[in-house]
Amino acid sequence: MWLLLSYITIVLIVSIRNPLKSLASSNFLQDTTYLRGSSGKSMDSFTAGIALILVQFCIALVMAGVFYTTPSEKCTKYWALSGAWIAFGVLIAIVNNRLHRPAFILNGTGAVIIGLIFQWHGIRAFYKKQPQKWGWFICIAFVAILSMLFMLGANFQQRSILVSSTVFLLLGLSFHAIWQGQSGAPKTFVQALVLGAIVLLMTGNVLRIIIASLQIAGSIPLERSSFEIAVAFMIPTVGTVLFSIGLLLLYFERTVEENRHLATHDELSKLLNRRAIVSAGEYNLASATRLGHELTIAFIDIDMFKHFNDKFGHAAGDTVIQEVAAILQQTCRTIDMVGRYGGEEFLIILPGVNRDAAAIVGERLVDAVRQYRFMGIHPVTISAGLTTLPKTEQCTWTQLVRRADAALYEAKGLGRNRYAA
Numbered sequence: 001m002w003l004l005l006s007y008i009t010i011v012l013i014v015s016i017r018n019p020l021k022s023l024a025s026s027n028f029l030q031d032t033t034y035l036r037g038s039s040g041k042s043m044d045s046f047t048a049g050i051a052l053i054l055v056q057f058c059i060a061l062v063m064a065g066v067f068y069t070t071p072s073e074k075c076t077k078y079w080a081l082s083g084a085w086i087a088f089g090v091l092i093a094i095v096n097n098r099l100h101r102p103a104f105i106l107n108g109t110g111a112v113i114i115g116l117i118f119q120w121h122g123i124r125a126f127y128k129k130q131p132q133k134w135g136w137f138i139c140i141a142f143v144a145i146l147s148m149l150f151m152l153g154a155n156f157q158q159r160s161i162l163v164s165s166t167v168f169l170l171l172g173l174s175f176h177a178i179w180q181g182q183s184g185a186p187k188t189f190v191q192a193l194v195l196g197a198i199v200l201l202m203t204g205n206v207l208r209i210i211i212a213s214l215q216i217a218g219s220i221p222l223e224r225s226s227f228e229i230a231v232a233f234m235i236p237t238v239g240t241v242l243f244s245i246g247l248l249l250l251y252f253e254r255t256v257e258e259n260r261h262l263a264t265h266d267e268l269s270k271l272l273n274r275r276a277i278v279s280a281g282e283y284n285l286a287s288a289t290r291l292g293h294e295l296t297i298a299f300i301d302i303d304m305f306k307h308f309n310d311k312f313g314h315a316a317g318d319t320v321i322q323e324v325a326a327i328l329q330q331t332c333r334t335i336d337m338v339g340r341y342g343g344e345e346f347l348i349i350l351p352g353v354n355r356d357a358a359a360i361v362g363e364r365l366v367d368a369v370r371q372y373r374f375m376g377i378h379p380v381t382i383s384a385g386l387t388t389l390p391k392t393e394q395c396t397w398t399q400l401v402r403r404a405d406a407a408l409y410e411a412k413g414l415g416r417n418r419y420a421a
Contacts, residue, residue, distance in 0.1 A: 003392075049094040052237045056087035056115075058242045061299070077381040078122030079247060086240075087113030102150045106143060122175050126251070127181030142166045147355075154356050157212040164205040166210070171202045190253050194246035197239050204235035215400050266340040268318055269325035277339025277347050282338075282397045285348055288389055289419070295389040296353040298362065299404035300328070303381045303416040305344040313405055317344075324382065331368040347401075355421070358386045362419030369418065381417035383408055388421075 060083030067076035089111030096104035117139060121131035142162070149159055175198045178191070186192040264276035272280065281297065288295035302308075302324055309317035321344060328346060329338050337349040353361060362384050369382045385407030389395060411420040 028161035047089055048320055049233055051085045052240070053090050053094070054085045055237055055240055056090065059083035059240070062244075062248070066248075073125075073251075075122045076251065078118045078125055079244075082115045082118035082122060083244070085111050085118060086184075087115075089115060102147075105150075105159065106146060109146065110139070110143055112163075113142050113166055113170065116167060116174075120170055120174045120177060120248075123181070124175040126247075126254075127177065129177075129181075135170075138166065138169065157215045160212040161209055164208040168202055168205040168209075169204070171198055174198055174394075175202070176339070188253065190246060190249040194243060194250055197243035197246055201236060201243065204239060209234075239339035257265070269321055269340045269346075271325050271329065271346070272337060272339035274339065274341055277337060277341065278397070280337045280339075281347070281349050281400075284351055285389065285397050285400065286394075288351070289394075292391070294352050294354040294357075296350040296355075296358045296361070296386055297400060297404050298348040298350065298358075298365065298419075299385045299401065299408045300346040300348065300365065300382050301384075301403075301408055301412070302344040303383055303412075308374075308378075308380070312378075316374070320380055323370055323374070324374065324380065327368050327372055329366065331365055335361065345405075353388070355388045358388055358421045359419075361387050362421050366417065366419050383411040383416045384419040385409070385411055386419060386421040 036042060043052075060080045061256050063076045063080035067073060067080055067082040070076070089108045092104055092108030092111065096108060117135045120135060124131055146159065149162060175195060178186075178198070179193055182191055186195055248359060265271060266273040271277075284295060287293070290344055302320065305317065308320065325338070325340065325346065328348065332338055332348060332350075334360060335351055339347050340351075348365075350358070365384055369380060372380050374380050385404045387400060387403035387407055389400065390418070407420040414420065
């Protein structure tokens with residue numbers, strides 16, 4: 001809230017500066033001057049504006065299509081609304097053609113601000129966060145200040161400072177939402193592309209504020225130059241294209257990652273599934289054999305699980321599997337790979353663990369689960385069989401698993417709640 005109040009104060013001070021002096025100048029002429037550069041060659045702002053409208057319309061259409069296929073993703077709905085509102089706002093601005101018509105200007109710039117708020121909400125929804133209602137207070141404050149500027153006779157440049165400042169603020173909120181959502185600096189090219197596009201858009205608005213301020217001070221002519229048109233239309237067009245492509249790629253990047261995770265992880269235990277743990281085991285075995293490194297695997301089974309399942313129900317059994325899986329994951333190192341092999345069986349790959357260390361690992365795993373109590377009352381135990389890759393003979397993955405399975409049955413034969421290595 002203090003940020004919003006500070007923003008309103010700064011914009012009022014900058015925008016209302018010398019309103020009577022601006023009103024005394026040739027306001028109509030400066031607002032309707034044909035758009036020519038200093039060299040006399042015109043740069044058509046109408047064409048540039050139409051290009052920006054088409055870009056925003058296409059973005060809205062694509063996002064709406066993605067939302068239609070996956071309606072559970074609210075982010076694409078917000079981004080579709082964002083593109084539509086911004087396109088509508090730019091269309092009104094083109095129709096107005098810089099004339100002093102408050103109703104057109106309020107509706108056009110208000111639509112752009114609404115679009116940017118939806119864009120920010122979409123980013124928050126993408127990162128599984130609720131939209132912030134105070135974004136709409138920014139919109140209300142913007143309309144109130146712009147209306148006040150009209151009543152005070154502010155010119156185009158002063159209104160431009162207000163619009164650019166508000167756009168800069170909302171883009172900054174989008175930047176912050178992405179930065180916070182990805183926990184800091186970008187880690188992929190797509191994340192860098194999205195943040196870079198926002199920086200480009202923010203830079204364009206800073207340039208607009210500088211140009212408008214210099215025009216108010218009389219340092220540069222009031223006529224729009226080709227550079228000003230580029231800042232007003234081309235930078236937003238390029239930035240919007242890059243930003244929208246980045247958002248789509250960010251969305252599909254997450255979708256691919258989620259699908260990959262579903263393909264390699266067990267839904268109940270959140271550990272690697274059987275296919276993934278076998279694939280990882282075969283890879284580690286080949287690597288250890290080639291490089292002469294140590295490798296141990298642990299085959300684990302929850303003791304008396306069928307009896308526990310029959311007594312407390314399948315839902316309770318699922319809870320035990322989840323909690324035992326979490327204990328095993330927490331007990332292991334970050335380089336160890338823990339997977340659910342099937343039912344109540346787990347398999348752990350322990351790179352670099354030799355025969356002596358395997359005994360220590362086995363005891364640590366059994367003891368960690370031994371301290372667990374289901375519902376705080378009922379004890380749960382495991383039996384573990386560990387085997388180490390022999391250096392003197394060739395061994396396949398299937399043979400290594402069979403040795404670990406034989407050690408597991410040895411532990412069960414000795415009374416369960418123990419390990420055998």
